[in-house]
Structures are given as C-alpha cells and as structure tokens.
Amino acid sequence: MIRKTFIKESKELFRDGRIRIATIIVVLLIGVSIWISAQQYQNINEQYKVSKTAERAIWDNQGEKNPHSAAHYGTYAFKPKYPLSLVDQGVDKYAGSSIFLEAHKRNEAQFSIAADQTGLARFGDLTPDFMLLFIMPLLIILLGYNSFTKENEMGTLTLLKSQGISYKKWIFGKWAALFLPVFVLTVVLFLIAGFILSNLKDFGVFEWSSLLWMFIIYTTYYIIFINLILFISAKAKKSGISLVVSLSFWILACLAVPKAASNIAEDTHPYPTRQEFAANVLKDKKQGLDGHNPWSKEAKLLEKNVLAEHNVDSLHKLPFNFDAYRMQKGEEHEAEIYFKHYNHLKDQFIKQSRVYKRLATFSPYLPTRFMSMAIAHTDYATHWNFADAAENYRIATQKFLNDDFAKNSTYGNWGYQADSDFWKKLPAFEYSPTKLTTVLSENTANLSVLGCWFIGSFALLLFIKKIR
Amino acid sequence: MITTNNLTKIYKDQTALDHLNLQVNAGEIYCLLGANGAGKTTTINLLLGFIEPTSGSAFINDLDVSQKAKETKKFLAYIPENLMLYPSLTAVENLDYFSGIAGKKLSKKNIFNFLKEAGLQEDAFEKRIATFSKGMRQKVGIAIALAKDAKVLLLDEPTSGLDPKASNEFGQLLHKLSQKGVATLMATHDLFRAKEVATRIGIMKDGQLKEEFIAKDISLLNLEQNYLNTMEYKEVTL
Structure with missing residues (x-):
C-alpha cells in the first residue's frame, strides 16, 4: 500500500500544474543562487590571494628599518573564504575579512562585504542558504499542505476507509511521495555545489565529507518540515486551515523565533558598547606597564628588577636594549588586557549561544542554521577563532620584532635598523579552520536538538490514529 | 451476509x-x-x-x-451517492489504487476486464476521471467492488x-x-x-x-x- 500510495501521490503532484510551476521556479532560483554565489566566491578568493600576496610583499620589502617602526607600520591578517561558504555564507558578509595587526593594539576585523553595499542590501541576497533554509520549506508546504485534507474535500476518504485502509501505510506512502522530490532536489543541489567546488582552482580545505554532513543536516531539516506539514494536514478540517497553520509554523520557526532569540540573547547577555569596551581597555592599560613610557611607576619597577637580575647598576650595561625589552613587556601586558576583555566578549557570545540553543526547542531552523554555518566555517565561532589566531600572530610578530631590536642594539639606540632581509624571516600568517570532527563535537547540542525535532516529528506522524 | x-x-x-x-x-x-x-x-x-x-x-x-x-x-464494497475518485488519475489508475488499498494486486488485463464488466466504455479507460460523468464514476465504483470480489x-x-x-444500466449491474x-x-x-x-x-x-x-x-x-x-x-x- 505504501508503494501504491507513493505512486498515486507522485502522479497527482506531477500532474498538478501549480506544483510543476512552483518546482521549476524553485529549481531555477536555486540554480541562479548557486551561480551568483560561485561567482562571488571566486571573486573574493582572488581578492584574498592578491591582497595576501601584495601585503606580504610590502612587508618583505620594507628595506632597512627600525623593528618598532615596522611594528607600528603593521600588516594584515586576511580571513580566507572557505569553499562551503558557497552554500552557506553565514555571518561572513557582516564579520569583516581582514584584521590590521600593529603594535600595542588589537584591532577588530574590518572591510565587511555588507559595509561596501548600498542600502538595498537590507533586502537580502539570493543565496543558496536562503533558498535552502527559507524557500525549500515553503515548497514543502505547497506540496504537502492538502495531502490529507484534499481526501476529505474530494470525498475520496470515505471510499478509502471503506476499502479498509491502513493509516500507517497510507501516511508513509504520502510521506515518501512528499520526501522524494525534496530529496532529489536537495541531492541535485548538493551535487552541483560539490561539482563546482571540486573544479574551482585552489579550492583549499573543501572536503566531500563536510558537504555530506551539510546535506544530512538539511535533509533532516526537510524531513522535520515534511512530518509537521503532514501532521497539520491530517489534523486540519480544511485545506485552507492547513495552509494557514503550516505557513504560521513557517513564519514562527524561520522568522519569528530566530529574531526573538536574537533579541532575548542580546537582552539577557548584552555586549558592552564599543565606547564602553574601549574605555575599559584604556583604563586597564593605564594601570599597567606602557612600553613607550620609561617614567611610569611600572617602568621604573621593571628597570629595578632587570638591573637586579643581571647584577648591573646601569641600563647601558645590560646585554640587550632595555627600551625594546620594556616595549616587549608592555606588549605582553597589553595582550593580557586584550585577552581579558575579549574573553569577556567571548563569554557573552557563549552565553548568547546557549540562549539560542535553548530557543531552538521552538524552531528546527535554529539548530539547522547553526550547524550549516559551523560546517561551512562561516559562523561566529570560526570568526572568533580566526580573530584569536590573528591576535596570537600579532603577539608573536611583536615579540619577533622587539627581540631583534633588543638583541641587536643597546639602550637608547633608537636609530637601529634591521637589515632588509630580516622581514622575510617572519613566518607568514596561516589560518586553518577547525576540523569537521571538532565542529561536530562542538555542536553536539545543536545536533541533539535537531535529532529531538526529527524523532518528535516522526512520533507525531505515528500517533495519527484517525484522519478527519 | x-x-x-x-x-x-x-x-x-x-x-x-x-x-x-x-x-x-x-x-x-x-x-x-x-x-x-x-x-x-x-x-x-x-x-x-x-x-x-x-x-x-x-x-x-x-x-x-x-x-x-x-x-x-x-x-464489503461501498458506493456513496457521489462517488468521488481522484480527478487527475485515469479510470485504470483509480481502480488500480483502490484495489491496492484493499490488498488486491491486479494486472492491467484484469483492470481492463473489471472496467469492461462494469460497463465502462473502453475509450474512457485511460481518460482522467475529471472528464467523467456521475454515471461513469459509478461504473468505476462497481469495477472497484468487482475487483475486490466483495461479498457485500x-x-x-x-x-x-x-x-x-445510466440508472437502468446501474440496475443491471446490480x-x-x-x-x-x-x-x-x-x-x-x-x-x-x-x-x-x-x-x-x-x-x-x-x-x-x-x-x-x-x-x-x-x-x-x-x-x-x-x-x-x-x-x-x-x-x-x-
């Protein structure tokens, strides 16, 4: 009976002109969104490569220069574009693509794509993740909202009942007929994405296993929608009511809950304002060692300790340049302050993420979105990871420069210049994103919530004892 | 019975x-x-x-x-006042589906025979039910009963x-x-x-x-x- 119902439903769906048109439109939109996304991905990746090479060339060819001047001159850490961002762009557009690395200061990522766009960007972009997360569930609603109600409205339910229909088999026949087109569409979409990614030059860290996981996540998301839409259709008296309830669920799950979650998370665990953050950092900085100020209490204490340690009575007798040494100590102090304050931000981010995870109970969209972004390396966690890696590189760069300054010059010799080959000795900034296994283990909560939605929605189907 | x-x-x-x-x-x-x-x-x-x-x-x-x-x-088989079938499916497809629901596996030849026995004209077998009159739908209903081998x-x-x-034809079928x-x-x-x-x-x-x-x-x-x-x-x- 499952097979018969599956064939019958498939024929009905295929012969319904509205469904054909809607499916064609969705397929076209998905195709266009992938094409646009692939173009953007290639452009950004080229920009990344050009910028990275150019910036490194500028760094390497500074010529003879004082290392601390070079530290202030600074360099950039560029955030790579990951292949699966072609499918899910996540927060990349808003998070900034590069961080300026300089002495004494940790900078935020800048040059986000959104900042370069006009106000029209507020309308959103046609991206594969938009199609996958918002439009595909709408297509499921369109295909399935009247799956059961139509039987009552057409009058076929009475005849089916008199034929001794088995509800379970009937329901799963309908389920299979709704699942198959959605599944085929998703498979085709992901195969196209995989094919494009495999054929892009320098496609970096692309792994089919990541794409497969993303596919599993989205398929699960669609199964949840299919189950819920069928349940609503089985319980609704009329197709109109079923459509309204299904659309209400879509609005709630995909639009209202995510926005409410964002507001609740921000209200419960707010980030400090930019001004507050800067003021707090400055306040802490003033309470410690300033590498550029030899007259401060902290600098004098450091001087005293270093002299005692090396058993000399003058900074000139030290085997290194104390100015550079003090600067390095100042850097270390400032780095600690930045870590402290950024860790506070990160704590707030983790707390906000917990709020999101709790609210995911009300929407399968949230865990799907988080999992998709995490696998694509376009989530906030990846951005934090990148920013931390850039900061570690900045600290290591400052040490590299200060150590050279301290080692190759003497106290008071600010005229020291490192030779032109020196800069090439600094290793380039390389950032590798978190591995898939780590991403999955860090997102067990999201996976669990999605799993609960999956099981719960199937349970609802199994509990249907009677069709109205 | x-x-x-x-x-x-x-x-x-x-x-x-x-x-x-x-x-x-x-x-x-x-x-x-x-x-x-x-x-x-x-x-x-x-x-x-x-x-x-x-x-x-x-x-x-x-x-x-x-x-x-x-x-x-x-x-048992049941035919209501307005027998409603799937309008986008043909008579053959409807009979095949409803018989399948009742657990009967029919060959295409059997389906044709039942429809013929129920008095439906052959050129309507592969036409969609949406184009059928009430009398033709009732005949498909009878074919469903025949295919089911209903005792009641x-x-x-x-x-x-x-x-x-059509009413007379229906009486003859009964x-x-x-x-x-x-x-x-x-x-x-x-x-x-x-x-x-x-x-x-x-x-x-x-x-x-x-x-x-x-x-x-x-x-x-x-x-x-x-x-x-x-x-x-x-x-x-x-």
Missing part, C-alpha cells in the same frame, strides 16, 4: 436509528426506502463501521462490525442524479452482482428503481423499519401507496 440486531444510534436526544433488525442474504438486493433523516445513511455508516452504535450490533459475513471493523472491510455491497442513493439510461452471490443493501429515494432491482424492500421512518415487502409481490403503484401511507402523506386538493 448482512445482519443487524436491534441496531440503535442515538445522537444526544435524537434517535437516528431505533432497534433495526435486518437480514440480507447472499444474492439478495435489499432496498431501504425512506425520506431524508429516516435512518438509511445511518444504517449504512454503522455497517461500514464509520460510526459506533449506541446499542445493538451489526454483522457483515458473521463478523461483528464494532469488534472487527477492519476484517469486515475485506468483504452497500449503496447510498447511488442512482440519484443519474439519467434514466443484478449481475446478485447473481454472483453478492448481498446488496441499497438506500434510495427511487421507488421505481427499487421495485426494478430489489429482492426485498423496506420502508423506514424516524429510524424504524416500518414495512417490508417482497419486491416481486408488490406492484409499483401499491409500493408507492404504502410508502406514502407510511410517510403519512396527505394529498393536497386544489
């Missing part, structure tokens, strides 16, 4: 069926006559197991409908809205089925068709079976007179 013992259905304070005792044997066609609300459809719905009786019992092929509703469905046929005003030719040993219970307003096809005729009023006749022993005129008397119809004098 069909038996009811004091079958009663009460909705709140409204008695829809009042202690109905009925027996329809194999090969018999029993027509239930009565005005709207007499209890004919309630009787059929109780026999189908769509509703639960307040008291009494109904049996299909000696199986209690209340207790073994699913098993009884194996033996429950019909709820199946000839209502049919033109005389005769064919009765000759195969099918027990038929037909609720109808159509006295003429009842007299034509029935073995026995019952007249219902207010949920009760008021009168019962052997069809061949009563003329159409007498049947009409009895019906009107039972309904307490008074002739209007102008």
Whole structure:
C-alpha cells in the first residue's frame, strides 16, 4: 500500500500544474543562487590571494628599518573564504575579512562585504542558504499542505476507509511521495555545489565529507518540515486551515523565533558598547606597564628588577636594549588586557549561544542554521577563532620584532635598523579552520536538538490514529 | 451476509436509528426506502463501521462490525451517492489504487476486464476521471467492488442524479452482482428503481423499519401507496 500510495501521490503532484510551476521556479532560483554565489566566491578568493600576496610583499620589502617602526607600520591578517561558504555564507558578509595587526593594539576585523553595499542590501541576497533554509520549506508546504485534507474535500476518504485502509501505510506512502522530490532536489543541489567546488582552482580545505554532513543536516531539516506539514494536514478540517497553520509554523520557526532569540540573547547577555569596551581597555592599560613610557611607576619597577637580575647598576650595561625589552613587556601586558576583555566578549557570545540553543526547542531552523554555518566555517565561532589566531600572530610578530631590536642594539639606540632581509624571516600568517570532527563535537547540542525535532516529528506522524 | 440486531444510534436526544433488525442474504438486493433523516445513511455508516452504535450490533459475513471493523472491510464494497475518485488519475489508475488499498494486486488485463464488466466504455479507460460523468464514476465504483470480489455491497442513493439510461444500466449491474452471490443493501429515494432491482424492500421512518415487502409481490403503484401511507402523506386538493 505504501508503494501504491507513493505512486498515486507522485502522479497527482506531477500532474498538478501549480506544483510543476512552483518546482521549476524553485529549481531555477536555486540554480541562479548557486551561480551568483560561485561567482562571488571566486571573486573574493582572488581578492584574498592578491591582497595576501601584495601585503606580504610590502612587508618583505620594507628595506632597512627600525623593528618598532615596522611594528607600528603593521600588516594584515586576511580571513580566507572557505569553499562551503558557497552554500552557506553565514555571518561572513557582516564579520569583516581582514584584521590590521600593529603594535600595542588589537584591532577588530574590518572591510565587511555588507559595509561596501548600498542600502538595498537590507533586502537580502539570493543565496543558496536562503533558498535552502527559507524557500525549500515553503515548497514543502505547497506540496504537502492538502495531502490529507484534499481526501476529505474530494470525498475520496470515505471510499478509502471503506476499502479498509491502513493509516500507517497510507501516511508513509504520502510521506515518501512528499520526501522524494525534496530529496532529489536537495541531492541535485548538493551535487552541483560539490561539482563546482571540486573544479574551482585552489579550492583549499573543501572536503566531500563536510558537504555530506551539510546535506544530512538539511535533509533532516526537510524531513522535520515534511512530518509537521503532514501532521497539520491530517489534523486540519480544511485545506485552507492547513495552509494557514503550516505557513504560521513557517513564519514562527524561520522568522519569528530566530529574531526573538536574537533579541532575548542580546537582552539577557548584552555586549558592552564599543565606547564602553574601549574605555575599559584604556583604563586597564593605564594601570599597567606602557612600553613607550620609561617614567611610569611600572617602568621604573621593571628597570629595578632587570638591573637586579643581571647584577648591573646601569641600563647601558645590560646585554640587550632595555627600551625594546620594556616595549616587549608592555606588549605582553597589553595582550593580557586584550585577552581579558575579549574573553569577556567571548563569554557573552557563549552565553548568547546557549540562549539560542535553548530557543531552538521552538524552531528546527535554529539548530539547522547553526550547524550549516559551523560546517561551512562561516559562523561566529570560526570568526572568533580566526580573530584569536590573528591576535596570537600579532603577539608573536611583536615579540619577533622587539627581540631583534633588543638583541641587536643597546639602550637608547633608537636609530637601529634591521637589515632588509630580516622581514622575510617572519613566518607568514596561516589560518586553518577547525576540523569537521571538532565542529561536530562542538555542536553536539545543536545536533541533539535537531535529532529531538526529527524523532518528535516522526512520533507525531505515528500517533495519527484517525484522519478527519 | 448482512445482519443487524436491534441496531440503535442515538445522537444526544435524537434517535437516528431505533432497534433495526435486518437480514440480507447472499444474492439478495435489499432496498431501504425512506425520506431524508429516516435512518438509511445511518444504517449504512454503522455497517461500514464509520460510526459506533449506541446499542445493538451489526454483522457483515458473521463478523461483528464494532469488534472487527477492519476484517469486515475485506468483504464489503461501498458506493456513496457521489462517488468521488481522484480527478487527475485515469479510470485504470483509480481502480488500480483502490484495489491496492484493499490488498488486491491486479494486472492491467484484469483492470481492463473489471472496467469492461462494469460497463465502462473502453475509450474512457485511460481518460482522467475529471472528464467523467456521475454515471461513469459509478461504473468505476462497481469495477472497484468487482475487483475486490466483495461479498457485500452497500449503496447510498447511488442512482440519484443519474439519467434514466445510466440508472437502468446501474440496475443491471446490480443484478449481475446478485447473481454472483453478492448481498446488496441499497438506500434510495427511487421507488421505481427499487421495485426494478430489489429482492426485498423496506420502508423506514424516524429510524424504524416500518414495512417490508417482497419486491416481486408488490406492484409499483401499491409500493408507492404504502410508502406514502407510511410517510403519512396527505394529498393536497386544489
């Protein structure tokens, strides 16, 4: 009976002109969104490569220069574009693509794509993740909202009942007929994405296993929608009511809950304002060692300790340049302050993420979105990871420069210049994103919530004892 | 084949069926006559197991409908007043699906034979039901009953809205089925068709079976007179 119902439903769906048109439109939109996304991905990746090479060339060819001047001159850490961002762009557009690395200061990522766009960007972009997360569930609603109600409205339910229909088999026949087109569409979409990614030059860290996981996540998301839409259709008296309830669920799950979650998370665990953050950092900085100020209490204490340690009575007798040494100590102090304050931000981010995870109970969209972004390396966690890696590189760069300054010059010799080959000795900034296994283990909560939605929605189907 | 013992259905304070005792044997066609609300459809719905009786019992092929509703469905076929099929499927596809629901696997040849036996013209076999008249849909309904090899046929005003030719053809089909040993219970307003096809005729009023006749022993005129008397119809004098 499952097979018969599956064939019958498939024929009905295929012969319904509205469904054909809607499916064609969705397929076209998905195709266009992938094409646009692939173009953007290639452009950004080229920009990344050009910028990275150019910036490194500028760094390497500074010529003879004082290392601390070079530290202030600074360099950039560029955030790579990951292949699966072609499918899910996540927060990349808003998070900034590069961080300026300089002495004494940790900078935020800048040059986000959104900042370069006009106000029209507020309308959103046609991206594969938009199609996958918002439009595909709408297509499921369109295909399935009247799956059961139509039987009552057409009058076929009475005849089916008199034929001794088995509800379970009937329901799963309908389920299979709704699942198959959605599944085929998703498979085709992901195969196209995989094919494009495999054929892009320098496609970096692309792994089919990541794409497969993303596919599993989205398929699960669609199964949840299919189950819920069928349940609503089985319980609704009329197709109109079923459509309204299904659309209400879509609005709630995909639009209202995510926005409410964002507001609740921000209200419960707010980030400090930019001004507050800067003021707090400055306040802490003033309470410690300033590498550029030899007259401060902290600098004098450091001087005293270093002299005692090396058993000399003058900074000139030290085997290194104390100015550079003090600067390095100042850097270390400032780095600690930045870590402290950024860790506070990160704590707030983790707390906000917990709020999101709790609210995911009300929407399968949230865990799907988080999992998709995490696998694509376009989530906030990846951005934090990148920013931390850039900061570690900045600290290591400052040490590299200060150590050279301290080692190759003497106290008071600010005229020291490192030779032109020196800069090439600094290793380039390389950032590798978190591995898939780590991403999955860090997102067990999201996976669990999605799993609960999956099981719960199937349970609802199994509990249907009677069709109205 | 069909038996009811004091079958009663009460909705709140409204008695829809009042202690109905009925027996329809194999090969018999029993027509239930009565005005709207007499209890004919309630009787059929109780026999189908769509509703639960307040008291009494109904049996299909000696199986209690209340207790073994699913098993009884194996033996019966049902054609309502407006048999609705899937409009975007063809007659062949509809028959194939509904037979499949009943657990029957039919070859294309068998499907064609059943449709032919039910009197559907061959050029309509592969046409979508959306283009069918009511009479053609009723024939597909009969084909579903034939394919199911039903022992019991429950019909709820199946000839209502049919033109005389289609109604006549339908009556002939019922005769064919009765000759195969099918027990038929037909609720109808159509006295003429009842007299034509029935073995026995019952007249219902207010949920009760008021009168019962052997069809061949009563003329159409007498049947009409009895019906009107039972309904307490008074002739209007102008």
